[in-house]
Amino acid sequence: xxxxxxARAPRRAxxxxxxxxxxxxxxxxxxxxxxxxxxxxRGVEGTSTGTxxxxxxxxxxxxxxxxxxxxxxxTSxxxTSxxxISDPGTGPGASDPGSSGGxxxxxxxxxxxxxxxxxxxxxxxxxxxxxxxxxxxTITIGNSSDxxxxxxxxxxxxxxGMKAFVAYFNASTPDGICGRKLVLKTYDSRTDxxxxxxxxxxxxxxxxxMVGSQSAFDSGGAATAQQCGLPDLRASSVTSAxxxxxxxxxxxxxxxxxxxxxxxxxxxxFGGTSAFQNAAMLYVSAGAAGENGKAQVRxxxxxxxxxxxxxxxxxxxxxxxxxxxxxKDEGVQTVFYVGSFDLSAxxxxxxxxxxxxxxxxxxxxxxxxxxxxxxxxSAVDGTVVFTNFVPFEEAKSNREMSNYLGWxxxxxxxxxxxxxxxxxxxxxRLFVDLASKLGGQLTRESLIDAxxxxxxxxxxxxxxxxxxxxxxxGECWRFIQLSGSTWKPLDGTKYxxxxxxxxx
Numbered sequence: 001x002x003x004x005x006x007a008r009a010p011r012r013a014x015x016x017x018x019x020x021x022x023x024x025x026x027x028x029x030x031x032x033x034x035x036x037x038x039x040x041x042r043g044v045e046g047t048s049t050g051t052x053x054x055x056x057x058x059x060x061x062x063x064x065x066x067x068x069x070x071x072x073x074x075t076s077x078x079x080t081s082x083x084x085i086s087d088p089g090t091g092p093g094a095s096d097p098g099s100s101g102g103x104x105x106x107x108x109x110x111x112x113x114x115x116x117x118x119x120x121x122x123x124x125x126x127x128x129x130x131x132x133x134x135x136x137x138t139i140t141i142g143n144s145s146d147x148x149x150x151x152x153x154x155x156x157x158x159x160x161g162m163k164a165f166v167a168y169f170n171a172s173t174p175d176g177i178c179g180r181k182l183v184l185k186t187y188d189s190r191t192d193x194x195x196x197x198x199x200x201x202x203x204x205x206x207x208x209x210m211v212g213s214q215s216a217f218d219s220g221g222a223a224t225a226q227q228c229g230l231p232d233l234r235a236s237s238v239t240s241a242x243x244x245x246x247x248x249x250x251x252x253x254x255x256x257x258x259x260x261x262x263x264x265x266x267x268x269x270f271g272g273t274s275a276f277q278n279a280a281m282l283y284v285s286a287g288a289a290g291e292n293g294k295a296q297v298r299x300x301x302x303x304x305x306x307x308x309x310x311x312x313x314x315x316x317x318x319x320x321x322x323x324x325x326x327x328k329d330e331g332v333q334t335v336f337y338v339g340s341f342d343l344s345a346x347x348x349x350x351x352x353x354x355x356x357x358x359x360x361x362x363x364x365x366x367x368x369x370x371x372x373x374x375x376x377x378s379a380v381d382g383t384v385v386f387t388n389f390v391p392f393e394e395a396k397s398n399r400e401m402s403n404y405l406g407w408x409x410x411x412x413x414x415x416x417x418x419x420x421x422x423x424x425x426x427x428x429r430l431f432v433d434l435a436s437k438l439g440g441q442l443t444r445e446s447l448i449d450a451x452x453x454x455x456x457x458x459x460x461x462x463x464x465x466x467x468x469x470x471x472x473x474g475e476c477w478r479f480i481q482l483s484g485s486t487w488k489p490l491d492g493t494k495y496x497x498x499x500x501x502x503x504x
Contacts, residue, residue: 117173118432118460123439125178131443133208139176140183141166141431142207143424144199144221145214149191158214158235159186161421164407165212165428177435177442189213193220204228209447211431212251212424218242231447233431233468235423243471249451251427251459252388253466255473256292257504259299262477262496263386267305267334267360270479270491275333275359277306282323282347283338285312293338295503303501308332313339320350327356334360341369345376352379360384365419373485384490386477389422389463393487400429400462426459430468464495475500 133140143162146154166184169176176182185207187199200221203210209231215221218234219241225232225248232248242248243255268276279300283293290312297307308330311323324347327335335358337344344367351357361383366372368385395402404425408415434450435442452469464476476495480487 118169118429119173119177119436120433122177122436123441125440127440128178128442131208132204133206134180137180138183139180139435140185140207142185142187142199142203142210143212144187144189144196144203144210145212145424146191146216147188151191154191154216155214155235155420157415157418157421158212158424160408160412160415161235161404161424162186162212162428163411164404164421165425167411168403168407169428169432173432177432178439182432189215189217189220191216193217196220197224200224200230200232204230208444209233209431212427214420214424222248229444229448231444231451233427233451235420235427247448249468249471251430251457251466251468252423252463253468253470253472253474255471256295258473258500258502259296260473260475260477260500261303261498262475263362264300264303264305265496265498266386266477266479266491267362271334271359276304278330278332279305279307279334279336280309280311280327280330280332281307281336281338282309282311282313284315284340284343286315289338293336296336296338299501299503302503313343315343320347321354323347324350324354324356327351327358328354333358334362336362338364339366341367341372342375345372345380348376348379348383357382362386367482368419368480368487370416373482381482381484383482385480385482385487387419387480388474388477388495389419390461391480391487391489392417394493398461400460404462422462426457426462429459429462430454430457464497473500 130136133142143159145156145159147156147159162184163186166182170181185203187195187202189196189199196215196217197220200210201224203221204224204227207230210225211233212235213232214235216238218237219239221232222239222241222245224230226245230247232245234242234248234250236252236254237243237245237248237250243250264276267279281293281297283289293312294310297310301307309326309332311326313320313323337347344363348361351361363383363385365385365387367380367383368387368391372380372383390398390401392401392405395405401422404422405417408417408421430451431447434447434454438446438450454469455467455472456465457468458465464474464478466474476497478493478495479490481490482488
């Protein structure tokens with residue numbers, strides 16, 4: 001018998017609340033989550049089965065394989081399909097971290113800009129030996145990302161980015177890596193620690209390395225990866241367990257104890273003394289959003305900024321007017337917000353309603369999302385985003401971004417690019433760069449060792465230098481501002497690399 005309308009409504013509301021909590025918990029750079037806490041909120045034990053999502057072959061074609069929808073009741077009522085998550089990376093050139101683009105204008109996002117091989121310095125293949133995931137003709141790599149769960153498609157963009165890179169590599173590199181093409185084996189970690197662990201258990205046996213993965217509950221497979229010596233070059237890591245894994249590396253490197261000085265320096269330079277000495281930090285008082293909001297205030301205050309208002313807002317709050325009124329009463333000139341893009345748009349709408357317009361409304365790339373503009377309309381105009389990768393609008397001036405956008409459309413026409421896809425692509429390029437240089441010396445151990453020595457990674461200018469091997473924090477940011485429906489450079493197009501300040 002179908003559930004009554006009154007019975008269905010609370011379930012929808014609860015699922016939407018969980019989706020909002022999960023989105024906001026991931027909304028800040030380097031956020032960490034407690035899998036048990038969110039599993040409890042979902043009313044399930046966090047078990048999943050059937051993580052194998054299929055493979056991408058050496059010709060770039062995709063075999064979807066077989067997938068088991070699992071038993072997670074969260075999949076039946078997704079609540080919202082766009083979490084608006086943030087945690088970007090950093091911008092371009094290895095030799096000049098202040099530059100945001102390459103010399104070649106490329107061909108833009110419509111088609112692949114180039115089929116030039118990403119292999120630039122291949123080592124000798126003498127002594128090459130097969131091993132886990134390696135045959136005489138192929139090297140199988142894996143990607144475990146959240147595809148299903150309470151927010152369907154949460155990190156699908158990361159898996160799409162890896163599919164795009166594998167297709168690009170195989171099309172552009174006839175000799176592959178020592179005569180071996182790449183094959184991608186995909187897993188669905190289902191926004192669930194147990195599913196992530198299952199994926200890595202399989203990967204230990206069947207793939208050479210995991211590349212470009214992204215999961216909200218990435219603690220699940222951390223110990224498994226380390227125990228079997230599996231190289232794990234992730235888009236980014238979001239839990240302390242993953243950050244502690246000795247074989248795991250986030251290509252977007254973030255240490256949550258540090259915050260980049262480029263942000264408060266921008267406020268002082270662009271907003272002046274009044275903006276620097278009268279700021280506000282608003283954040284969703286749930287999960288890592290609140291934790292990161294407070295940490296950022298501590299770091300920026302140590303840099304010299306003054307925060308007049310520091311306020312948590314419950315994720316279920318529907319009336320933002322009192323919070324805006326407080327900002328008005330205190331004469332706040334700079335407003336930071338940590339939360340999902342839809343809640344950010346809600347705050348901006350309340351500001352417009354109350355006739356309040358601060359000098360600066362600053363956000364990380366969470367708001368660099370078409371949904372933010374659609375939801376906020378004219379109220380979100382003027383928003384400033386600090387970003388550490390080349391804006392999509394500048395693809396024609398950056399060959400690597402043009403490649404990512406073009407090959408993404410080849411493997412998934414109509415896909416909307418997002419920053420997790422950018423860093424997944426970057427992870428793919430890092431893998432082939434290191435594996436090709438190692439040549440006949442390539443093993444899981446040698447790849448891990450080479451990754452540990454990589455600390456200024458830019459993926460050919462796709463993003464700012466990242467201290468991947470040391471698991472530090474990339475210090476460089478640049479700024480873009482929303483004007484109408486277009487994001488435009490603000491304060492130049494070069495990255496500002498001005499050090500970091502500890503929040504501890």
